Amino acid sequence: MSVFYLVAFLAIFFALMTIFTKNPVHSVLYLVITFFTLTVHYILLNAQFLAVVNFIVYMGAIIVLFLFVMMLLNLNEEAEPVKSNLVKIMGAIAGMCLLATLLGAFRVIEPSNEMVAAHADIGLVENLGKVLFNEFLLPFEISSILLLAAMIGAVLLAKKDVKKA
Template sequence: MNLFYFVAFLSIFFSLLVIFSKNPVYSVLFLIVTFFTFSVHYILLNAQFLAIVNFIVYMGAIMVLFLFVLMLLNLNKDTEPMKSSLLKIAGVVSGLCLLLTLVGAVKSLNVSEPLILKDPGIGLVKNLGKVLFNEFLLPFEVSSILLFSAMVGSVLLAKKDPKKI
């Protein structure tokens, strides 16, 4: 339980660093660390598949793409337009509305008894694979054929001369 609280503290700390960082590259790097702490939370909750997907998709692909785009844009204070005070006030008001909504949601929670799962192995990759390849084999294969055809179509659209197919 102490590890959970430590990782929760790190999640909150790095997410605050994402918000308050002045440099956008550092902000993306802190977001990658925040997603890593989310993966640790998933492992602690016995959801290994979600941890692996979070690690590969969000940390490995999307956040690296964000980092490359930010480095490509080369943002600095000269190229960034000045924000009006009306826009800043609207941001503060919307942030306070979000905070009020979160406080109301936390107050309405009923945490008198802990949640106990009927099947503790529900998030394991082994169990997910059994369900995926037994009950959902046909939709899984149809989606793989759909993704394959989309990949072939994107390669054909990206070709320079369509007559040389």
């Protein structure tokens, strides 16, 4: 349990550093560390597939996308718009909602590990594959066809028109 508390503390700390850091690149790097701590949590919960997906998709692809977007935006203090009082009030309300959620989450009694001990193979990739390709084969294949159609559409939209002379 001490590993869980250490990783939970680090996750909260680096998430707060993500929010309160002034430099956007440092903020993204703190977000990478936060995602890494969430990956460790998934491993502690015996959800290896979610850990690998979190590591590859979020830490690999999305964070790199964030960094590229920030480099392309060329953020500087002169270009930052002045925030109105309405935006500040909305931010304060969102912060209070987050605080209320955290207070509600800490009231929950700590769950026991009886379920994990009884079903030690609950988060393994093999079991996920069995369920995915037995019970959900048709929706899985339909979603793959939908993703293929979206990819073809994106290629056709991005393709330049070549005019013949």
